[in-house]
Every structure is written in C-alpha cells, then in structure tokens.
Amino acid sequence: MTDTSDLLLDIRDLVIEGRSGGTWQPIVKGIDLTLKRGEILGLIGESGAGKSTLGLAAMGYAKSGCRIAGGSIKLAGEELVGAPAETLRHLRGKRVAYVAQSAAAAFNPAYRLIRQYSEAPVKHGVMSRQEAERDAVQLYREMQLPNPEEIGFRYPHQVSGGQLQRAMTAMAMACRPDLIIFDEPTTALDVTTQIEVLAAIRKVVREHKTAAIYITHDLAVVAQMADRIKVLLKGDEIEEAETRQMLAHPREDYTKSLWAVREFRRAPRAPDDTGKPILTLQDVDASYGTLQVLDGINLSVNRGQTMAVVGESGSGKSTLARVIMGLLPPDKGSVRLDGKTLSPLNRHRDKGVQRRVQMIHQMADTALNPKHRIREVLGRPLEFFLGMKGAAKEARIRELLTMIELDPDTFIDRLPSELSGGQKQRVCIARALAAEPDFIICDEVTSALDQIVAEGILRLLDRLQREMGLTYLFITHDLATVRSIADWVVVMQKGQIVEQGAKDQVFQPPHHPYTELLLSSVPEMDTEWLDRVLNDRRAAG
Amino acid sequence: MSPILKITLSRLAMGILTLVIVSVLIFSAIELLPGDIATETLGQSATEETIAAFRERFNLNGPVHMRYFEWLASAVQGDFGVSLSNQRPISELIAQRAGNTFFLAAYAALIAVPIAIVLGMLAALYRNSAFDKAVSGATLAAISFPEFFVAYILVLLFSVTFGWFPSLANVDAGTGFVERLYRTFLPALTLTLIVVAHMMRMTRAAIINLLALPYVEMAHLKGMRRWRVIAIHALPNAIAPIINVVALNLAYLVVGVVLVEVVFVYPGLGQLLVDAVSNRDVPVVQAACLIFAATYILLNIAADILSIIANPRLLHPR
Numbered sequence: 133m134t135d136t137s138d139l140l141l142d143i144r145d146l147v148i149e150g151r152s153g154g155t156w157q158p159i160v161k162g163i164d165l166t167l168k169r170g171e172i173l174g175l176i177g178e179s180g181a182g183k184s185t186l187g188l189a190a191m192g193y194a195k196s197g198c199r200i201a202g203g204s205i206k207l208a209g210e211e212l213v214g215a216p217a218e219t220l221r222h223l224r225g226k227r228v229a230y231v232a233q234s235a236a237a238a239f240n241p242a243y244r245l246i247r248q249y250s251e252a253p254v255k256h257g258v259m260s261r262q263e264a265e266r267d268a269v270q271l272y273r274e275m276q277l278p279n280p281e282e283i284g285f286r287y288p289h290q291v292s293g294g295q296l297q298r299a300m301t302a303m304a305m306a307c308r309p310d311l312i313i314f315d316e317p318t319t320a321l322d323v324t325t326q327i328e329v330l331a332a333i334r335k336v337v338r339e340h341k342t343a344a345i346y347i348t349h350d351l352a353v354v355a356q357m358a359d360r361i362k363v364l365l366k367g368d369e370i371e372e373a374e375t376r377q378m379l380a381h382p383r384e385d386y387t388k389s390l391w392a393v394r395e396f397r398r399a400p401r402a403p404d405d406t407g408k409p410i411l412t413l414q415d416v417d418a419s420y421g422t423l424q425v426l427d428g429i430n431l432s433v434n435r436g437q438t439m440a441v442v443g444e445s446g447s448g449k450s451t452l453a454r455v456i457m458g459l460l461p462p463d464k465g466s467v468r469l470d471g472k473t474l475s476p477l478n479r480h481r482d483k484g485v486q487r488r489v490q491m492i493h494q495m496a497d498t499a500l501n502p503k504h505r506i507r508e509v510l511g512r513p514l515e516f517f518l519g520m521k522g523a524a525k526e527a528r529i530r531e532l533l534t535m536i537e538l539d540p541d542t543f544i545d546r547l548p549s550e551l552s553g554g555q556k557q558r559v560c561i562a563r564a565l566a567a568e569p570d571f572i573i574c575d576e577v578t579s580a581l582d583q584i585v586a587e588g589i590l591r592l593l594d595r596l597q598r599e600m601g602l603t604y605l606f607i608t609h610d611l612a613t614v615r616s617i618a619d620w621v622v623v624m625q626k627g628q629i630v631e632q633g634a635k636d637q638v639f640q641p642p643h644h645p646y647t648e649l650l651l652s653s654v655p656e657m658d659t660e661w662l663d664r665v666l667n668d669r670r671a672a673g
Numbered sequence: 674m675s676p677i678l679k680i681t682l683s684r685l686a687m688g689i690l691t692l693v694i695v696s697v698l699i700f701s702a703i704e705l706l707p708g709d710i711a712t713e714t715l716g717q718s719a720t721e722e723t724i725a726a727f728r729e730r731f732n733l734n735g736p737v738h739m740r741y742f743e744w745l746a747s748a749v750q751g752d753f754g755v756s757l758s759n760q761r762p763i764s765e766l767i768a769q770r771a772g773n774t775f776f777l778a779a780y781a782a783l784i785a786v787p788i789a790i791v792l793g794m795l796a797a798l799y800r801n802s803a804f805d806k807a808v809s810g811a812t813l814a815a816i817s818f819p820e821f822f823v824a825y826i827l828v829l830l831f832s833v834t835f836g837w838f839p840s841l842a843n844v845d846a847g848t849g850f851v852e853r854l855y856r857t858f859l860p861a862l863t864l865t866l867i868v869v870a871h872m873m874r875m876t877r878a879a880i881i882n883l884l885a886l887p888y889v890e891m892a893h894l895k896g897m898r899r900w901r902v903i904a905i906h907a908l909p910n911a912i913a914p915i916i917n918v919v920a921l922n923l924a925y926l927v928v929g930v931v932l933v934e935v936v937f938v939y940p941g942l943g944q945l946l947v948d949a950v951s952n953r954d955v956p957v958v959q960a961a962c963l964i965f966a967a968t969y970i971l972l973n974i975a976a977d978i979l980s981i982i983a984n985p986r987l988l989h990p991r
Contacts, residue, residue: 225895
C-alpha cells in the first residue's frame with residue numbers, strides 16, 4: 133500500500149441511483165463520508181435512508197438494480213468508481229469485508245462454517261486452506277464462540293443466531309481487512325443475545341484496529357459502537373458529529389425526533405367495571421410433535437386493557453397466540469372467552485367467536501394478499517362476518533380507512549404493493565377491526581417497522597382501544613414497546629410464565645432474575661452502557 | 674433411526690405400493706377386454722378341446738384374484754409367461770429389447786444431462802444476454818418439433834448429406850460396444866435434442882431464483898468469481914428441482930422413445946410394444962407396461978431421495 137496517510141476511506145459527492153418503473157431514481161444524493169484507519173463510523177436512519185446502499189458503495193458494490201451514478205470513492209487513495217470489475221473483486225473480502233443483517237440467510241446452507249470462512253483467504257491467495265482453518269479457530273475463540281475448535285465444522289442450521297452472527301464477523305476478519313461494513317448485524321437478534329454479539333464485535337474490531345462502518349436504526353446500539361455518528365434521511369445527510377456530542381446535543385429537528393421516539397407512554401387503563409376477565413387460559417400445555425413449547429400457562433386478560441407478553445424467540449409467545457386463535461390445539465388445558473370454553477380448533481368455533489377474536493401479524497407484507505385491492509381486503513370480513521353488501525359495505529370500508537388515518541379516496545383502490553410498510557400494517561389493523569372484534573392479538577406488529585412509524589402504529593392502536601373499548605394481547609420482544617402501551621405484563625421463558633403483574637410492578641425491582649436479565653439487556657442511550665453492563669455481569673459472576 | 678433413512682424407507686414403501694396398484698391395473702386390462710380371450714385368439718372355429726388347452730396353457734381358469742397373484746409371483750421372479758403370437762417366453766423376448774432401450778436411454782442421458790446443466794448455468798450467468806436468448810431459443814425450437822421430424826432431419830443431414838453416421842440403428846447381441854455407440858449415435862442425438870430444453874430451462878430458473886438471496890450476494894461480497902458463485906454457491910442449493918426434472922426426462926428416455934425407435938428401426942422395447950399391441954399379444958403388452966411403470970416409479974423415488982440428501986438440514990440434523 134502506497135498511501136501512508138491516516139485516511140482510509142474518502143467518499144465525495146456520491147450519487148447512487150436505483151431503477152424503479154423504468155427510470156433511475158436517486159437513492160443516495162451526493163453524500164460525503166470520510167473514515168480514518170481504525171475508526172468506527174455509525175450510520176443511522178430509517179429504512180429507505182440509503183444506509184446499506186452507502187455502506188456497500190464502500191466496497192465498490194451496487195445491489196442489482198442500482199448503479200453508482202457520480203462522485204468518487206477512494207479506498208486508501210485508490211479510486212473505486214469506474215475501477216475494473218477484477219480490481220474490485222480482489223478488494224472485496226480481502227481489504228473490505230461485509231457482515232450482513234441476517235447471518236442465518238447470509239451463510240450458504242450447503243457448506244460448513246469453516247469452509248465458508250476459508251473461502252476468501254484461500255481464493256484471494258492470502259493463506260492456504262490449512263492456515264485459514266487454524267486461523268479460523270483462533271478468531272472463533274476471540275469472538276468468544278463456544279467450542280471454537282469444533283464449531284466451524286457445523287452447518288449454519290446447526291448453530292444459533294447469535295453464534296452465527298459472531299461466526300460471520302470472524303469470517304469478515306479472515307483476510308484481516310482494513311474496513312468492515314456491519315449492516316444491522318444485531319437487528320434480528322434477541323436483546324440478551326445482542327449484548328454478547330455487540331461485546332464480541334467491539335472487542336475484535338478494537339484489538340485488530342479495523343475500521344468499520346456500523347449501520348443500524350438503533351441509536352442506543354450505535355452509541356456503544358461508534359466513534360462518530362452520521363444521520364441519514366432519504367439519501368441525504370442530516371448531520372454528523374462525534375458520538376457523545378451527537379447524543380447530548382443533536383442539532384437537527386429530525387435527529388431530535390429520532391431521539392424522542394422512545395418517549396411515548398400512555399397512562400395505565402383500569403379494567404372495566406364487570407371485573408370479569410374477557411379471556412382466560414387455564415393450565416395450557418402445547419407442543420409441536422414431541423417438542424413441548426407451552427408448559428402450564430395460566431393467564432387472564434381484563435376487558436379494555438392491554439396485556440403484553442414478552443420473551444425471547446423460542447419462549448412460546450407466538451405459540452400462545454396460535455393456541456388462542458385455535459390454530460394449534462393445546463395438549464391440555466382450556467381457553468375461555470367470557471367464561472365459555474372455546475373449541476380447540478378454529479374451524480369448529482362458531483362465526484361469532486371467530487369474529488370476536490382477531491389477530492394482526494408481524495409481517496404485514498405477507499399477511500395481505502398481493503392481488504387484492506384495499507377495498508377487497510377490508511370488504512371480505514365485512515361480508516363474511518357481518519353480511520354487509522353494496523353501499524353499506526362501501527361506506528364502512530371508507531369509515532375504517534378514516535379510522536386508521538388513511539384517506540379513503542386515495543387508498544381504497546390501491547394494491548398492497550403500492551403502500552409503505554406502516555400503511556400496510558394500518559390496513560391489517562383495519563381488516564381486524566372490520567370484524568368488530570372485542571379481543572385482538574397483536575403479534576410483534578411493530579417489529580418490522582422503523583421506530584417513528586412504529587410509534588405511529590402504537591398511538592393508533594391506543595386511540596382505537598380508547599374509543600372502542602378493545603382488549604389487546606400484545607406479543608413483543610421489545611421492552612420499550614411494553615413500557616409504552618402495557619397495563620399488565622407477562623414474562624415468558626422456555627414456554628413458561630416466569631413473572632406476571634401490573635406494568636409498574638414488573639418494571640420495579642425486585643425482579644425475577646430472568647426479567648432482570650431482559651431489562652438490563654436493553655441498550656440505553658449512553659455510550660458507557662455496554663461497558664457498565666458487562667462489568668456488572670462480570671462482578672456478579 | 675436417522676431421519677434420512679426413515680424418509681428413504683417410507684419412499685421405497687410408497688414406491689412398491691404404487692407399483693402393486695399399477696400391476697393390478699395392468700392385469701385388469703386383460704379382464705376388461707371384450708369377449709373371451711381364448712375364443713378371440715383362436716377364432717370361431719376352435720374346438721372345445723383346443724379352447725380348454727389354450728385356457729390351461731395361458732392360465733385363464735380359476736378366480737381373477739388367484740390368477741393375479743400367480744401372475745405377479747412369476748413376474749417378480751422374471752417370468753412373464755409366453756407370448757400369444759409366437760409362443761416364446763416373454764422374459765427372453767424382452768430381456769434383449771429392454772437392454773437395448775436402457776442402453777440408448779443411458780447414452781442419450783450421458784450426453785443430455787451434462788449439456789443441459791452446463792447450458793443452464795451459463796444461461797443463468799449471462800442471463801438476458803444474447804447468449805441466453807440464443808440457447809433458450811435453440812432448445813425451445815428443438816423441443817417444439819415432433820421427434821420423428823427431428824430424427825429425419827438428422828438422418829438427412831448426417832447420413833444422407835455427409836454420410837457420417839448410419840441411418841439405421843440395427844444392433845444385435847453380437848455388436849461391439851464402440852460399434853454400438855456409433856450406430857446408435859443419431860437416435861441418441863435425437864433424444865438429446867428433445868430432452869435438453871426442459872432440463873436446461875429448469876436449471877437456469879432454479880439458479881436465477883437463488884441469485885437474489887443474501888448468501889449469494891455474500892459470495893460476491895467476498896470477492897468470488899461470478900462463475901464460482903453460480904457453480905459453488907447457487908447450484909448445490911438449486912439441485913432439488915433440477916433432479917426432479919432430470920428424473921422425469923430420464924423416464925421419458927425409457928418410456929417415450931417409441932417413435933424414435935421406429936424411425937431408426939432400433940430393436941427396443943418401444944418397437945416390441947407396438948408390435949405386441951397390433952398382434953393383440955396381451956401378455957407382452959402387460960410385461961412391457963410393467964417395466965415402464967417400474968422405471969418411472971424407481972426414477973422418481975431416486976429423485977426424491979437424492980433431493981432429500983441434497984438438503985443439509987436433513988442430512989446433518991441438529
């Protein structure tokens with residue numbers, strides 16, 4: 133390398149365009165970015181901000197359907213824009229490496245981890261296969277993976293999500309690159325797993341003095357990782373500052389709004405006067421085949437309140453929803469609505485029960501039929517449950533759209549593909565409301581959304597509850613969401629309820645140890661948070 | 674028991690069950706024929722004694738289910754009875770014919786499968802390029818013509834015009850291996866042209882389906898060559914749908930070659946079947962059908978099992 137200066141990456145006036153409907157639309161609109169050797173830059177913004185596109189550009193790479201339309205990208209003084217494909221290929225994986233959001237999807241399912249690890253060093257001629265495999269074990273150890281000698285010989289599906297994400301970081305380190313692009317590496321992980329991955333990534337990046345671009349939408353996470361933070365919105369830079377400065381004194385309104393999102397709280401709501409729960413589960417066990425996923429679940433939901441069910445993936449939260457909906461018959465125990473035992477299978481329940489209990493799913497994308505216009509999406513439950521037709525149905529569809537704050541004239545004839553993520557989730561809410569239910573299960577309804585959009589959905593759900601006296605069972609892994617909307621909190625772990633109570637009671641110490649672990653794993657907007665938690669845990673043994 | 678063994682055994686059991694059902698259907702065919710087979714075959718003038726002797730000889734007495742089990746038991750041991758038309762044992766008649774058919778099928782498969790998969794990978798690599806369009810167009814054209822037409826064009830070109838290959842694929846037990854390859858080249862080429870398109874297009878589609886997946890993008894971001902990304906990262910994960918289409922086409926190579934055999938006067942099962950049908954030689958038809966059905970079923974089981982093995986989740990459980 134001829135360039136001895138401290139400057140590793142120098143991006144000037146970069147324009148990247150994406151093809152949409154036959155024309156090229158700008159995705160990144162003239163951004164400058166510099167990075168010194170060993171420095172970590174955090175890129176934050178909502179989806180569509182151009183974070184990933186900008187990150188990939190540092191590798192001279194544009195996703196298919198995108199092109200680098202202008203500007204300059206210099207890596208250690210070498211221009212990447214317009215460089216021959218072979219030059220760029222030799223640089224990728226060797227000098228600049230990439231860590232993807234979902235390690236489970238980014239590892240090839242057909243090969244063992246260590247074979248995928250050694251691919252880049254061997255093919256780029258950095259090491260022999262034997263050397264690479266020895267080196268892999270060393271890096272697996274540095275990444276604090278269990279059984280570093282052996283774990284590489286497993287297939288991706290045999291390794292947990294958090295471990296895979298660390299194995300992917302190790303793979304990115306294989307050629308000891310100058311720069312690693314981390315593209316939302318912990319977004320898909322549970323909070324308790326995220327903390328381990330964050331700690332391991334930070335350690336290895338610091339020890340090898342590797343520069344990094346850390347892309348995330350989670351401010352509290354980026355605060356732990358980055359030296360500097362750059363905020364993006366719709367392909368433009370909003371502001372950039374040193375991390376502490378940015379957290380303490382954001383200059384721009386947009387940045388401030390990002391900071392403020394987590395502050396939505398509503399007052400606890402009292403149960404209705406009857407004092408009788410709307411839904412009760414008694415001693416419910418459920419399993420998939422021989423695998424037991426619910427073990428002795430007892431809970432009762434008060435009418436007009438929101439019960440939040442929290443827990444990590446695999447804790448049985450979604451199975452709980454399936455049992456209540458009658459999609460998975462329980463092995464034993466009963467589900468009662470207003471004191472009446474429900475049939476274990478939805479198709480044996482009468483229409484009235486089916487109408488009264490509705491569900492909203494996590495992925496609004498896949499929950500809507502892509503060929504149905506909004507009129508049809510909302511019209512079908514009106515017809516099916518309430519027998520509405522013609523003008524009455526049309527009027528009710530318009531009313532529902534108004535309720536979810538979408539303009540009927542604009543949206544009624546649209547297809548799901550013509551809506552944003554937040555709008556799709558609103559339509560799913562309207563579809564549930566169309567049946568005029570009393571009880572709605574919300575299964576991670578905000579998890580796939582940006583924080584600002586998610587907050588809008590939470591406020592909408594809250595308003596509807598107030599106006600219509602709805603009862604919610606809110607399944608989530610996000611404690612911030614629980615804090616903002618729950619009246620009653622149920623904490624689940626490995627198919628059991630480990631703690632439940634009124635929100636204030638659960639969030640006040642003393643906690644159940646698992647609740648404590650969950651609460652302490654939620655990143656805070658404080659650059660010292662990760663160190664503090666790790667120290668506390670080390671001290672506690 | 675490992676899940677893979679379990680699945681393999683259950684598929685085999687299903688295959689055998691299917692074969693039994695097919696054998697019942699094939700056997701019933703003879704019962705469903707109008708009239709009495711003995712009088713039909715021997716004609717109106719036959720005497721009581723000759724008819725009784727015929728019935729005895731072809732085992733036409735006794736209840737249907739008993740005769741079915743006797744027929745099946747002998748068939749399993751390779752004894753399909755004797756031909757109605759020339760009184761020779763059917764197993765003898767069929768053995769050489771079946772050998773010829775399987776030889777031609779294997780010959781065509783060894784040319785067609787590698788060509789189809791490599792062309793499919795190249796088409797996926799250079800998708801939407803002139804090369805891709807040319808390959809798709811050419812293979813589609815080949816599959817669109819009737820097979821006898823393709824066969825006659827090849828004969829016209831390679832036998833009549835250039836005189837490189839014989840137009841008749843007449844082989845017998847004494848023909849040497851190399852000579853056999855030479856004489857059956859044109860029928861093998863005809864079959865190749867007919868089956869390549871389907872397999873090639875499935876390979877192309879299965880690979881292109883995977884190209885947008887994160888692990889394929891990851892391979893690019895690790896700086897791997899484009900060909901390596903297709904061959905090493907995409908193909909192994911696309912193998913299941915490809916295997917299934919290959920199996921269907923292999924089955925076609927055995928079962929669907931009647932026209933090609935007729936054109937090249939090749940002594941295969943297809944020819945035998947055509948002759949037997951025109952002579953109303955029912956036991957021969959039954960035997961040939963059973964072999965065709967078994968081929969179909971076995972190839973499909975093999976495809977099923979191979980695509981299961983290609984799935985690392987099943988091969989290496991947690």
